[in-house]
Amino acid sequence: MQANDSSDTSGQAPELPERSGKKRAVPHISIQSQSNDQDSMVLGGPVQTGMTEWLKGTGEMSDVVMSSRARAARNLAGFPFPPAASSADRSQIMEICRRCIESLDRDSGTTIRWFDLRNSEPMDRRLLVERQLMSRQHARGRYANGQGGGDCPRGVAIIEPDERISILVNEEDHLRVQAIRSGLALEACLNEINRFDDGIEEIVDYAFHPQFGYLTACPTNVGTGLRLSVMVHLPALKMTGELEKVRNAASDMGLAVRGLYGEGSQAAGEFYQISNQVTLGRSDEMLLREIEGEIVPNIVRYEQHARAQLMTESPLVLEDKVFRSLGILRAARLLKPDEALEHLGLVRLGVVCKVIPEVTLQTVHSLLLLIQPGHLQRALGVELSQADRRVSRAKLVRERLGSQSR
Amino acid sequence: MQANDSSDTSGQAPELPERSGKKRAVPHISIQSQSNDQDSMVLGGPVQTGMTEWLKGTGEMSDVVMSSRARAARNLAGFPFPPAASSADRSQIMEICRRCIESLDRDSGTTIRWFDLRNSEPMDRRLLVERQLMSRQHARGRYANGQGGGDCPRGVAIIEPDERISILVNEEDHLRVQAIRSGLALEACLNEINRFDDGIEEIVDYAFHPQFGYLTACPTNVGTGLRLSVMVHLPALKMTGELEKVRNAASDMGLAVRGLYGEGSQAAGEFYQISNQVTLGRSDEMLLREIEGEIVPNIVRYEQHARAQLMTESPLVLEDKVFRSLGILRAARLLKPDEALEHLGLVRLGVVCKVIPEVTLQTVHSLLLLIQPGHLQRALGVELSQADRRVSRAKLVRERLGSQSR
Numbered sequence: 001m002q003a004n005d006s007s008d009t010s011g012q013a014p015e016l017p018e019r020s021g022k023k024r025a026v027p028h029i030s031i032q033s034q035s036n037d038q039d040s041m042v043l044g045g046p047v048q049t050g051m052t053e054w055l056k057g058t059g060e061m062s063d064v065v066m067s068s069r070a071r072a073a074r075n076l077a078g079f080p081f082p083p084a085a086s087s088a089d090r091s092q093i094m095e096i097c098r099r100c101i102e103s104l105d106r107d108s109g110t111t112i113r114w115f116d117l118r119n120s121e122p123m124d125r126r127l128l129v130e131r132q133l134m135s136r137q138h139a140r141g142r143y144a145n146g147q148g149g150g151d152c153p154r155g156v157a158i159i160e161p162d163e164r165i166s167i168l169v170n171e172e173d174h175l176r177v178q179a180i181r182s183g184l185a186l187e188a189c190l191n192e193i194n195r196f197d198d199g200i201e202e203i204v205d206y207a208f209h210p211q212f213g214y215l216t217a218c219p220t221n222v223g224t225g226l227r228l229s230v231m232v233h234l235p236a237l238k239m240t241g242e243l244e245k246v247r248n249a250a251s252d253m254g255l256a257v258r259g260l261y262g263e264g265s266q267a268a269g270e271f272y273q274i275s276n277q278v279t280l281g282r283s284d285e286m287l288l289r290e291i292e293g294e295i296v297p298n299i300v301r302y303e304q305h306a307r308a309q310l311m312t313e314s315p316l317v318l319e320d321k322v323f324r325s326l327g328i329l330r331a332a333r334l335l336k337p338d339e340a341l342e343h344l345g346l347v348r349l350g351v352v353c354k355v356i357p358e359v360t361l362q363t364v365h366s367l368l369l370l371i372q373p374g375h376l377q378r379a380l381g382v383e384l385s386q387a388d389r390r391v392s393r394a395k396l397v398r399e400r401l402g403s404q405s406r
Numbered sequence: 407m408q409a410n411d412s413s414d415t416s417g418q419a420p421e422l423p424e425r426s427g428k429k430r431a432v433p434h435i436s437i438q439s440q441s442n443d444q445d446s447m448v449l450g451g452p453v454q455t456g457m458t459e460w461l462k463g464t465g466e467m468s469d470v471v472m473s474s475r476a477r478a479a480r481n482l483a484g485f486p487f488p489p490a491a492s493s494a495d496r497s498q499i500m501e502i503c504r505r506c507i508e509s510l511d512r513d514s515g516t517t518i519r520w521f522d523l524r525n526s527e528p529m530d531r532r533l534l535v536e537r538q539l540m541s542r543q544h545a546r547g548r549y550a551n552g553q554g555g556g557d558c559p560r561g562v563a564i565i566e567p568d569e570r571i572s573i574l575v576n577e578e579d580h581l582r583v584q585a586i587r588s589g590l591a592l593e594a595c596l597n598e599i600n601r602f603d604d605g606i607e608e609i610v611d612y613a614f615h616p617q618f619g620y621l622t623a624c625p626t627n628v629g630t631g632l633r634l635s636v637m638v639h640l641p642a643l644k645m646t647g648e649l650e651k652v653r654n655a656a657s658d659m660g661l662a663v664r665g666l667y668g669e670g671s672q673a674a675g676e677f678y679q680i681s682n683q684v685t686l687g688r689s690d691e692m693l694l695r696e697i698e699g700e701i702v703p704n705i706v707r708y709e710q711h712a713r714a715q716l717m718t719e720s721p722l723v724l725e726d727k728v729f730r731s732l733g734i735l736r737a738a739r740l741l742k743p744d745e746a747l748e749h750l751g752l753v754r755l756g757v758v759c760k761v762i763p764e765v766t767l768q769t770v771h772s773l774l775l776l777i778q779p780g781h782l783q784r785a786l787g788v789e790l791s792q793a794d795r796r797v798s799r800a801k802l803v804r805e806r807l808g809s810q811s812r
Binding site: 391 | 722723725726729730732733734735736737738739740797800
């Protein structure tokens with residue numbers, strides 16, 4: 001590998017596509033950048049979570065809504081969608097997008113960190129997935145059609161230090177702009193991605209159809225290309241047996257319900273990602289009004305009601321459950337991921353119900369992130385076997401929650 | 407009810423039966439005595455366990471053998487066995503036995519406490535059963551043939567303060583002398599009951615057949631009338647899957663294997679009472695040599711081997727198990743008896759394997775006693791519902807094991 005500073009803009013940069021009526025500027029590269037010939041560690045040294053905004057446990061309805069996320073799928077006009085694009089096309093797309101992103105206006109005090117995922121370390125990619133900065137699919141570099149691979153040009157830009165924004169290049173679509181925040185804050189997320197989206201659209205032409213809207217690789221994203229999602233915590237509805245009712249109602253309203261760690265993951269701990277499935281024929285405002293204005297507040301009220309019911313009707317049963325989970329987490333020497341999640345979910349319930357005063361929401365949320373394999377390994381700086389991860393996961397949890405012995 | 411000091415020996419005491427060649431003496435009553443017209447509380451004030459010898463966790467092989475017990479079944483000549491006796495017979499038997507017991511030599515510093523179980527409080531009877539000072543059958547006052555009842559004359563004498571000896575009157579047999587000690591100490595128990603048995607035999611004639619030996623109400627006790635039993639703790643054999651093998655071997659050798667709390671009780675926590683089933687045709691020495699000299703040491707060695715194996719091959723799995731149990735006991739707000747036993751059993755394993763250094767064996771053994779319904783209720787001085795007992799059991803366990811929070 002050669003030293004190849006990607007902040008060097010001279011020479012071979014592909015011409016930016018023209019778009020009538022839009023401001024056109026050669027991106028000025030003023031960012032912290034990282035190409036595949038540099039050490040591609042994102043999070044050097046001990047893993048920190050203090051700055052990660054969506055772990056703070058603050059914001060609207062944060063007793064139930066852990067975080068909100070908005071994502072816009074966009075594609076450049078004149079190029080095939082990534083799964084169908086040639087390697088040369090993808091390289092060109094990536095370079096256009098990267099330079100475009102680097103030229104965007106940002107808040108003062110923030111930096112954009114660019115990751116070229118080609119030849120990046122699997123551990124780094126895993127960290128980015130665990131931090132919800134990119135999808136598992138993007139980390140694997142494979143498209144639904146089986147194309148892609150380690151040398152396929154793809155990248156992700158992250159706005160640091162609070163990691164509220166990330167932009168994926170050459171995932172299923174050319175560009176996916178994502179914003180994530182604590183609590184119920186979909187409108188703020190949407191405003192944030194719109195700002196970046198507008199900034200990008202001033203530079204490049206998007207694939208856009210006057211009737212259908214933004215065109216995307218997968219038909220479910222055509223239209224606004226927008227996905228809004230919230231991470232909710234519904235342990236009381238689980239206990240009162242009403243969870244399935246709420247899940248079914250959400251499905252009936254066209255929402256997808258997934259586990260904490262996204263598609264295919266288990267819902268241990270009663271953490272659920274709720275998101276819209278279809279965007280065609282719906283405006284941003286309509287989606288926002290439905291999800292943030294009606295559906296999520298209703299789910300939150302159901303959960304709050306169930307919690308109040310548990311606290312009134314069987315406070316001891318609730319206390320017993322949450323303290324046992326805290327006791328196990330403070331005592332265990334081996335912890336599997338699902339079990340850790342389950343107990344962290346109950347501890348979180350104890351914290352928000354003010355039954356466990358000595359633990360903060362941020363501690364619980366941080367642990368949800370830090371107990372994942374990538375973070376455990378990064379914290380110790382070595383690859384760990386599954387058995388070793390159980391040991392270090394238990395140790396980390398004991399330390400963070402204040403174990404009594406050893 | 408009238409004030410009727412049972413230490414008054416004048417008058418109506420029935421004549422003691424004659425037995426040739428034996429010293430005959432009118433018992434002198436010098437004991438702390440309690441008749442049914444007095445407050446029949448055994449254990450006034452807060453329940454203490456410090457003096458109970460068999461909870462100390464000391465003695466031979468006490469890592470596996472919690473306690474040893476010997477019991478001799480004896481009957482007076484010339485009277486029907488209690489299940490077949492008339493009420494008048496039973497009254498007379500009781501009076502003879504009581505006065506006889508009261509006249510026995512004792513160690514200095516000890517007192518004999520006599521309980522007349524007629525009209526005694528159910529809570530007091532329950533306490534005596536939980537302290538292993540008498541059988542459940544005796545507490546209920548019913549014989550196998552359905553006879554008996556609350557007004558049936560029966561009693562129990564306890565040598566205080568260490569409660570090593572108790573003598574049951576009008577249980578299934580006229581007299582059952584029991585000794586109990588920490589660790590593997592069957593010979594010491596046997597010597598102790600022999601001493602009391604000899605003392606009694608100097609005063610009364612026992613029903614004895616030159617060919618069969620001591621005659622007893624149940625044919626399984628005929629012969630020496632002796633039952634030897636040990637309480638063993640076999641959690642490692644359970645974990646290594648060898649427990650059934652050991653249980654079957656014990657059965658094949660004519661031993662009964664029961665749960666911690668005696669006949670019909672569950673073996674939660676892997677505590678087992680192992681005792682001989684048949685006494686006919688076997689001398690005390692033969693029984694002792696078999697059980698204390700061979701069978702129990704073999705079982706102990708199996709368990710010790712299994713513990714060593716766990717400590718060597720999967721120390722983390724063992725640590726994880728025992729610390730989780732400790733964590734749950736320190737955290738729970740509601741505890742069912744079986745669950746408490748199960749976790750106390752694992753904590754005990756952690757203590758004897760020196761994995762949990764901060765808990766003593768005596769603390770664990772005391773809890774095995776104190777978590778039982780009678781003791782919980784006596785400690786609080788009120789009758790408790792099952793739900794309330796779960797709360798107070800959890801509270802007691804948290805306090806004794808050092809809970810972290812609240």
